[in-house]
Amino acid sequence: CFSNKSTKSSSIDISGVYPPIPTPFTSNGQIDYVKLQENFHTWNASDFAGYVVMGSNGEAVSLKEDEKLDLVRNVKKMSKPTSTIIAGLGLPTTEQTIEICNRVAEEKTANAALIVSPSFYKGQMNELVLRKFYEDVADNSKLPIIVYSVPANTNLDLSSSLVTALAQHPNIIGLKDSGGDIAKISEIVYNVPKDFQVLAGSAGFMLPALLMGCVGGICALANVLGDQVCLLYRLFKDNDLKKAVALQQSLISPNYMVTRRFGVPGLKAAMDLKQGLYGGVCRAPLLSLNDVDEKVLVQTFAKCGYPLVR
């Protein structure tokens, strides 16, 4: 429906599969870099395009600014040199967001910033306000910006028209859509410039999203079943759709367990049940999974062909 001419100021390619990594904590509540290194040892063996650090699954809202800067530094070191690092850097105000983007940009520890929509004053977060927020951040950030729509957490579903407008900005290079409305995602892909890159925000709908023009996915499930999510991407690229469909279908229920149903505690519980991965506790008030819930999680993975056993 719209013309397709635009040039991004940065030509970073964000296609492929990214795990939004959880942040491990020690028993006294500090970031546990030893465990994180172990996780990276496992993750780096998969075909990830890179990593998302301090997304919703990274408990970003529970980290202080210094912890964030330190965490992204370590992720940069622990990942492969070829990995694209996307850092979750959205904060409640425009100014704070710009400031942390530029600090990370200076340290050259991330390739792009994933910016969640501010949401506390949701009654006032109309299209005009959100548009100005993202454009002001993009105008002033030395990191390229990826817009992040995650209505399950923010109760704000960024509209197709808002994203289409933002996609014209030279420093806004893409969107992570965790809402999962496939018609809306397809409409966005249809309307934005060709070099605006849309990523599925969950493994639950990655294949249909790829079909409709998304370039990859940021998938909590990839932390646990990294090879399977990468295989799904590969099967799609190789046009082996029959296998891709079967694989996609088998991943939906497990994905649901580590996202909507049990959230970050579910994701960490699943990691604790996989060789080579450490989940551990969340920062309170998030509680670890209880035994009943963990059983539901284990049974769901097993039923779909993904037994969780150390």
Place this chain on the structure above:
Amino acid sequence: CFSNKSTKSSSIDISGVYPPIPTPFTSNGQIDYVKLQENFHTWNASDFAGYVVMGSNGEAVSLKEDEKLDLVRNVKKMSKPTSTIIAGLGLPTTEQTIEICNRVAEEKTANAALIVSPSFYKGQMNELVLRKFYEDVADNSKLPIIVYSVPANTNLDLSSSLVTALAQHPNIIGLKDSGGDIAKISEIVYNVPKDFQVLAGSAGFMLPALLMGCVGGICALANVLGDQVCLLYRLFKDNDLKKAVALQQSLISPNYMVTRRFGVPGLKAAMDLKQGLYGGVCRAPLLSLNDVDEKVLVQTFAKCGYPLVR
């Protein structure tokens, strides 16, 4: 995740594209069978698998019982002999629903009944109540049953586990899902017996739904752009996905105009702007589109390559 053995009592095939036809009215509020015949003249030239009569777009809630029986009789006559007729026959009580299903079954005017979930007492419509409703209807109806989930109208989104349970019933042959949660639709397809047939409830997500295992679509937009929706289905069946994706993308905004945005009045307005089709007025309280809204509708169709001009 589940075993796939089941046999339906009826072997009716409901794959393909169906327009959920609107009901035309004369200026004094009666069903206008002359205009309906004209519409069928146009529709019968498209490759539809059949027709849905008295769906949400047919203003079923505004029709009296005698009008319904008469309407489906006429649709049976006006459609092609090979057309599959699906009649919307859900009523607020179990008994009324069974009764009308069996009256239509006796008249042999429809092949299957599309049963919307009862929704007025939504606080009490838990999974147990809805399961018993559908199973009681299916036990007693001589027509095979298609479950109909349309949360935009009912505020009830039938869960994956409910549909999976219902799919085991020999007289429940399929689902029309108008909610459009592609992960949920995929999960249902994965969990139900192979002969349980899932239909996309809208043209806005038909291609991803087909990819994930749906067998067709009941699409309001097919009333207006019948050939394009049938082509989308055909391109998918022929595995011509590149063209299919481009076509699917171009249909989303027009589809939105005749569904969520402007509803039945929008659909009828679009029909009034197509040669060979008649939309006309809705039964009050639904109002015809005003000029401003009609302009939005026309511009949206035009921008996407589908000019509406008589």
Place this chain on the structure above:
Amino acid sequence: CFSNKSTKSSSIDISGVYPPIPTPFTSNGQIDYVKLQENFHTWNASDFAGYVVMGSNGEAVSLKEDEKLDLVRNVKKMSKPTSTIIAGLGLPTTEQTIEICNRVAEEKTANAALIVSPSFYKGQMNELVLRKFYEDVADNSKLPIIVYSVPANTNLDLSSSLVTALAQHPNIIGLKDSGGDIAKISEIVYNVPKDFQVLAGSAGFMLPALLMGCVGGICALANVLGDQVCLLYRLFKDNDLKKAVALQQSLISPNYMVTRRFGVPGLKAAMDLKQGLYGGVCRAPLLSLNDVDEKVLVQTFAKCGYPLVR
């Protein structure tokens, strides 16, 4: 904020307490007039201003037109000569609604019509459409009209500005508000003509609603605890607020059991546990309360001082 001049075409006074009576059914699903007569024997001993028949609690959506006309005829006979009869007569179309209002008006079996907002096409039920619906009904109905906002069933909360506009109509005499937003109710009372009468739609907030200018209540709980709800109204009228507050507080949890929590089945279950009252079954798909839920209901009433025992 607005001027307060208006004259209603009818001077009917609807102040006071009304039970929205449930419809009893025989084991074969017919309206059970023997049981209804027994209930009226009990109810007529309370100080009700009258009765609401075929409200949400009367399972109006499950009754056919002939049943409705017959039911209101019987209610007229069974109630006291001084009782005001309010009949729930809203139907999905404007024309059907007008027609049934005028049939009841001719039979002189009810004093006013309670008209629920049409809600199936909720996406199109904007303020303009709803305003025209109510005004067209009011223009053509020989019964005075009471607007009925019940968002728990319709997912439409009629706005303060809509009600204020409708209140200017000479044949729209009042509002039943079951949403319970006390600020909105107060704003409506402030803005409407003095002879527009607002009724609380539930016993859960009747006292604060009376304080803010409502003239009475239509309260499901009054079917079971009629004397207590009438006493609450009386204490308010007598300005005995301390006792009124204590009584109001004690009624909230029992009220919740027979409304939001367990709906009509909860109301009927509570009636079955009171001497002189019959609840019985609902029309399917509504199911009777199971034993666990009935226990919760009984305990809640008991805890608040209202033991349910035959």
Place this chain on the structure above:
Amino acid sequence: CFSNKSTKSSSIDISGVYPPIPTPFTSNGQIDYVKLQENFHTWNASDFAGYVVMGSNGEAVSLKEDEKLDLVRNVKKMSKPTSTIIAGLGLPTTEQTIEICNRVAEEKTANAALIVSPSFYKGQMNELVLRKFYEDVADNSKLPIIVYSVPANTNLDLSSSLVTALAQHPNIIGLKDSGGDIAKISEIVYNVPKDFQVLAGSAGFMLPALLMGCVGGICALANVLGDQVCLLYRLFKDNDLKKAVALQQSLISPNYMVTRRFGVPGLKAAMDLKQGLYGGVCRAPLLSLNDVDEKVLVQTFAKCGYPLVR
């Protein structure tokens, strides 16, 4: 319904009216203490019981920790010696919340902490998690705790049963309820120990809340119309209900303008239009009111008898 024995570890009385003060900013985005002093000069002439600093209207989510500590220090100084200072100190984690409570406690700059429910991971914020959060904070905080339910911002409406459970804790002394469900508020008052103090979270329903047992209100509107909100409280205490009802009704629409409709920008715009008060800009992304919206705000105040003119 429950027994009423309990003793709070602190006997602080939080009854009365509190403005949740907005935080003024200079043109370069710093807290503007000169303007704040001017506002206190005006506010201190009203009969407030005290002040809430860093509530939702104080843009707490946009303030850094050092700014918060500094702000509450200044508020302590600028307010009257008899003023009760309630500081909004909820943070995303249990530990951060405890830490800041104890820092403020050490500085003796506030009398109680108002703790908003954590809400980013709303899918996991079930009753168990929220209960443990509040109890852990209360166990470890040297300031007494007031629970804060503000569903318009958090999309979490703390349940009656959760609040009733929390009310048993010796260091949880009260609740600010901004949801405004008067039945729920009344049920809470009925169920909690007598020394647990419930405050209305808005001027829109303060009178009905006082009637049902609340001890006061934290009202955004009190920043602008402080004398009127204090008068409303006084009329209730003096049992002059007729005047109280009229006053309450007149405050609802103005209150709506500075809360739901226009949020903090609306509140600051109204302050800018009152002699002796300064509103100014919000921290971005919140935008100042545009001219059209400001006109709506001014007209609404005027229509209800509260002209806004410098």
